[in-house]
Structure formats: structure tokens, C-alpha cells
Amino acid sequence: MIEVRNLTFSYGKDKEALKGLDFTVEDGEIFGFLGPNGSGKSTTQKILTGILRGHGGHVSLFGQEISKAHTADFFEKIGVLFEYPYLYANLSALDNLRYFSSFYPSGQLRDIGEILEKLEFKPDFLKKPVASYSKGMRQRVSMARTLISNPRLLFLDEPTSGLDPSGAVLFRRIIEEERKKGTTVFLTTHNMLDADLLCDRVAFITNGNIAALDMPKRLKEKNSSRCVRIAYLYQGSRREKTVETTELERGIFFPHDEVISIHSEEPTLEDMFIQYTGRGLS
Amino acid sequence: MKKLFCVLFKKDIRMMLSGKFFFIAFGSLVIYTLFINFGYVNFMNDKLYNVYVYDPEGTRQEASGAAGKAGEVKAVASREELDAALSADTNGVGIDASLSTPKIVMYAGSEKVDRHRADYARSLLVLRSRYSAQPYPRSGSRHSARVVGTNTRELKQKKEMCCELLFIEIVAVGFLGIASVLFKEKQMGVIRVHAILPLKRSLFILAKLVVFLLSDLVFAALMTALNVGINGAGDILPAMLVQTGILSIIMALTGFGCAMLLPDFRQFSLAYLVIAVFASVPVFLSANTSVKMAWIDWHPFYQIYMGLKGACFGTPVIRPSYYILCACGIGLLFAAVWTAFRREMGKEG
Numbered sequence A: 001m002i003e004v005r006n007l008t009f010s011y012g013k014d015k016e017a018l019k020g021l022d023f024t025v026e027d028g029e030i031f032g033f034l035g036p037n038g039s040g041k042s043t044t045q046k047i048l049t050g051i052l053r054g055h056g057g058h059v060s061l062f063g064q065e066i067s068k069a070h071t072a073d074f075f076e077k078i079g080v081l082f083e084y085p086y087l088y089a090n091l092s093a094l095d096n097l098r099y100f101s102s103f104y105p106s107g108q109l110r111d112i113g114e115i116l117e118k119l120e121f122k123p124d125f126l127k128k129p130v131a132s133y134s135k136g137m138r139q140r141v142s143m144a145r146t147l148i149s150n151p152r153l154l155f156l157d158e159p160t161s162g163l164d165p166s167g168a169v170l171f172r173r174i175i176e177e178e179r180k181k182g183t184t185v186f187l188t189t190h191n192m193l194d195a196d197l198l199c200d201r202v203a204f205i206t207n208g209n210i211a212a213l214d215m216p217k218r219l220k221e222k223n224s225s226r227c228v229r230i231a232y233l234y235q236g237s238r239r240e241k242t243v244e245t246t247e248l249e250r251g252i253f254f255p256h257d258e259v260i261s262i263h264s265e266e267p268t269l270e271d272m273f274i275q276y277t278g279r280g281l282s
Numbered sequence B: 001m002k003k004l005f006c007v008l009f010k011k012d013i014r015m016m017l018s019g020k021f022f023f024i025a026f027g028s029l030v031i032y033t034l035f036i037n038f039g040y041v042n043f044m045n046d047k048l049y050n051v052y053v054y055d056p057e058g059t060r061q062e063a064s065g066a067a068g069k070a071g072e073v074k075a076v077a078s079r080e081e082l083d084a085a086l087s088a089d090t091n092g093v094g095i096d097a098s099l100s101t102p103k104i105v106m107y108a109g110s111e112k113v114d115r116h117r118a119d120y121a122r123s124l125l126v127l128r129s130r131y132s133a134q135p136y137p138r139s140g141s142r143h144s145a146r147v148v149g150t151n152t153r154e155l156k157q158k159k160e161m162c163c164e165l166l167f168i169e170i171v172a173v174g175f176l177g178i179a180s181v182l183f184k185e186k187q188m189g190v191i192r193v194h195a196i197l198p199l200k201r202s203l204f205i206l207a208k209l210v211v212f213l214l215s216d217l218v219f220a221a222l223m224t225a226l227n228v229g230i231n232g233a234g235d236i237l238p239a240m241l242v243q244t245g246i247l248s249i250i251m252a253l254t255g256f257g258c259a260m261l262l263p264d265f266r267q268f269s270l271a272y273l274v275i276a277v278f279a280s281v282p283v284f285l286s287a288n289t290s291v292k293m294a295w296i297d298w299h300p301f302y303q304i305y306m307g308l309k310g311a312c313f314g315t316p317v318i319r320p321s322y323y324i325l326c327a328c329g330i331g332l333l334f335a336a337v338w339t340a341f342r343r344e345m346g347k348e349g
Helices: A042-048 A072-077 A095-103 A110-117 A136-145 A165-181 A190-199 A216-223 A245-250 A271-278 B002-018 B022-044 B059-065 B079-088 B111-122 B152-187 B190-193 B201-226 B230-261 B267-289 B300-312 B320-345
Strands: A001-009 A016-025 A030-034 A056-061 A079-083 A153-157 A185-188 A200-205 A207-216 A227-234 A235-244 A258-264 B051-054 B073-076 B093-096 B103-105
Touching: A001 A042, A016 A042, A016 A207, A030 A042, A030 A190, A042 A056, A042 A153, A042 B300, A072 A079, A079 A136, A095 A136, A136 A153, A136 A200, A153 A165, A165 A190, A185 A190, A190 A271, A190 B230, A200 A271, A207 A216, A207 A271, A216 A258, A216 A271, A216 B093, A227 A245, A235 A245, A235 B002, A271 B079, B002 B022, B002 B073, B002 B152, B002 B201, B022 B152, B022 B201, B051 B079, B073 B079, B079 B093, B079 B103, B093 B111, B103 B111, B152 B201, B152 B230, B152 B267, B152 B300, B190 B320, B201 B230, B201 B320, B230 B267, B230 B320, B267 B320, B300 B320
Parallel strands: A030 A185, A030 A200, A079 A153, A153 A185, B051 B073, B051 B093
Antiparallel strands: A001 A016, A001 A056, A200 A207, A227 A235, A227 A258, B093 B103
16 A cells, blocks of 8 residues: 655755655554654655655555646545544534535545544534634544544544543544554554554654554564563562563462462563654653 | 535635635625725825914915815914914914014924925915916816826726725635634644545645635625725626635635644744735825835735725726746745645644
């Protein structure tokens, strides 16, 4: 679906934003693109969505070189959710969606009511101007705008930002459903939970380079200490012990009365990010 | 393409409605019309300066016949009364005709204006048979002039002011209108959404231009009809609409470009002031006063203003070079706006 080879981009003579990225995104895959601010992830997304031109290297989407793909046909196949919910504040959700959907062929459009219902949009607000909505409501309308054209390739930038926990769960479920339909998702996020739960593969980008690219699980396993921390009760007192996983093959070998909990000492995705990039996600 | 254009056109109309643009334009139209019909025309017919005459013998007033024209000259009974009248009305002009040679008495201002004031006062006292202040001088008079066109003095004044106000409206208000709509869209971030829609960028620009062009044309037609009269407007309106259209497109493109290049409305307001002053002050000074700047013929807005004025007085521009240059200017502005629009779309959120 997406093929990127030696992608470079500069905003000026001395402002090299991308220094030769290489990655591919397969059909129906959720690909996470993680990086701190200024790492080059927005620039990459803008190149992939055809907003920025003048890059070096080779970028192809849908099997076609991006520089030749800036046609109505290309934009009909992609859906982009921006980090902020960009909508006409003086228009209602319904009018916004009617307006944005009118640029696509009617045959590929989804039903506005159905999609808003799926996103648990409050029907009372349907005809009220967007200016009166909360951030979560705006994000729902923005997501509806992205999905209304039934895109084959979705670019999602911080999709769960501004949502409460139940809203975030809902969005993750919807993204999963899209993937099940065969939609490819390019996810740019700071949210490690989103990346961990949703992505088939993630790329860590820092200073215009990809520092690591793999499945989240594999990244964590590769860097795991292969230890578990066991909390237990013995002779009336609470104790903790860290043991290697190989030591547990024959069961818990040390004296104990009751096991309280067993925690894997596997690193989190955030730990991995910091390890590979040397920077936090801020 | 046609469908997409209509979608954009409809959206822009809604944006203008929500921004109260039409309300402001209608308000301007009402104010301008009231000013032209009840303010400017009356003001132009008003006498220039009050003239006070102290003429104990009454000879000067009899000679001029001014005594019969109430209000043109005011007779005073004594020299002291003349001084008191001038001290209360420092712009007034006094004539002390008690001496064998009448003497002009007035508070000094600038030299050229003082000469004008003195001449005006004298003109009211000379014999009517030797001096004509009529709009159509008698043949053989020393002050005769060729009369061009068939406009009455009032119609001429109305057309002049109609032209000036129409020019100001498009240069200042129209320019501001398109920029304010775009700044709103920029603020809402929706311009960036258009970058990923299956839509030609030029169509987005074109739709906005057409909305503002139509609005300006309707404004020009109403302004002309209300101030020149429906019958008179019929003859000059086609040529006026052509000139209005040229000015409207240029200003809309300028407003569009500024809105794309400048980060916020505060910075725009400074640029707006500079552009509005650049576009109007030298033009009005050169076109309506005796001040002539050597470079004014190179000022594009001067040419357009003169084109508008010519159209209003029934002498539209027919030089092809004028229209070719306008078309080239519009083409260049469109290309610049397109580039700025593309740059804006690629900016960070």
C-alpha cells in the first residue's frame, strides 16, 4: 500500500527534516509512526498525503509514485484525520459533513446518520453549530468526516486526543473495524497505549531517522530482561522476589504461603522508545 | 467541476452571511446614498464664505444687485460691526466700502486661499453684466468655457461622489471582506482540510472570487441606480460594471494573498491600512485636486479609478492595452495567490 525508500526532505538549506526513511505499509495493516515533536513524523505524513512536495527518494502509494498521484482519484481513496478537529465552527455537524462529503462521488459515501450514531454523537447537537461542541464532540465529527468517504487508506493523527477514556475505547474499536474491512491505517501518535493496542507494527522516528521498526510485542520481547516479579505472603509478612522466567519452568521454587501477584518485567513501548531514540515522547 | 464549484460557492455565501458581510455592505450602501443625496449635493451648493459689506452709501450693493440676493452678502451698519462679524466668523470676508477704494478685510490664512476668498468676495460685488458665475457662460464672455456632456451640475456631483465611494467600498470594504472570511477559515483550520479533498485548489480560489465579484457588481449596480437614477444608470452601467469587475477581482486577489501570507488579523490590519492608503490617497489627490504626482500614470489604481470615472461619465476606456494589462495583472496575482494558498495548506496545525 505504502512504499517509502530513502525519503529525504528539507525545509531550507540547513533544515533537513527527513534523512532517508525506509519503510513499507502492507494492505490492511495498522502502522504506527511514533516520535517526539519535531522528529519528522508530520512532515512524513504531509508527504504521504500529497500536501508537501519537493521530497527526495521514492514514495509510492497504491502502487503509484506520489508525485504523479496528486489527482482527484488519489484523494478519493484517502481519509485524513488531523491532530485538531478542523471544522466550520459556524456550521452544524450535519452541514459540515454534507459539505465535505459533496466532494466525493456519491457512490462511495457512507450514510451520515449511521456513521454519527456509530461514533456515539449526541443527536441533540446534530443541527447546532460546531462552535457549541466540546472537544470530544468535535473529534467525533472530525472522525466522521474522515470515514464518510469510505477511504482505502486512513491517516490518523492523534485520533484519541481530546477524548475521555470511553471515547478512546470507542475510537480504537472503530479503527479496528476499519482494519477488518481491509482499510490500511497510518497512525501518528504520542499515545503509547493506542500504539500498543492497535498497531501491527510501529516505527520510532527521531531527528528524521527511523530508530526502530517492528511489531510492538517483538520490540518489547527483544529488550525484555526475561524476569518476573512475584509478590507473596510468607509467615505473615508481604515479600517480593524477582526471578528469571527459566527458573519458573518447574513452578515457584521458593517457600511461600500465598502468591499475591506476578508481574512481568517486560518493558513498555514507551521504555523502548526512550531506549531507541534517547528521547521522551514530548 | 460545476457541482463542486456550486458547493464551494454556497459555502462561501454562508460564511459571508455569518460574518454579516452583506449587512455591512447594505449599511454602507444606505449611508453612501444618504450622504450623496442629502449631504454632498447640498454641501456643494452651499456658499463658500460669508461676505460682510460695510457700505454706508449703498453704492456697491446697488451696482452688484447683491442686495436682492438674500444670504450672498450681509450688510453691516458700522466698521465695528464688520470687525465683530469677522471675529465671530474667521473664514468670512469683509469689504469696507466706506472709502473711495473698497478695502478687503479678513483674517489671514494661507496665501492661495486668501486670494481665492478675496476674489470670491469681489465677484459678488461686481456688475452681473460684466461677470458670470453661471454654469453655462454666455458666448462672448471673457470667462466662457466649453460644456462637455449633458450632465446637470447636480448629476455631475452625484456621479463624482458615487464613483469615489464605489471605489472606496471595493478597495477598502471588499478587500477586508474576503480577508476576514479567509482568516476565519484559517483560524478554524479548514483550509488544511481542503488540501486532502479531491478538489482543484484553483476552484477554491475561483469560487471565492466569484462570490465577491458578484457581491461587488450588485453593490455597484444598486449604488449607481440609487444615486444617478435608473434612467441615467442604464446607459453607463455596463461600462461601470466592467471597471468595477476589474477592481473587484484585483482587490479580492490582493485580500486573498494577504490573508494567506500574514499569520493573523492584527498583522493584516496594518497591511490593510498601507494598501488602502496606497490605493486611494494618491489616486484621489491626483484625480480630484490640482495636486499632480509625476508618477501617478504608473499607479495601477489611478488608471482603474479613471476608468471607473470615465465609465460613469459616459466615456469608457476603449484602449485595448488597458484591458490587456489588467488581464496580465489579474493573471499574475492569481498565480501568486495560488502559490501562497498551497503554502498555507502545508503549514503545521
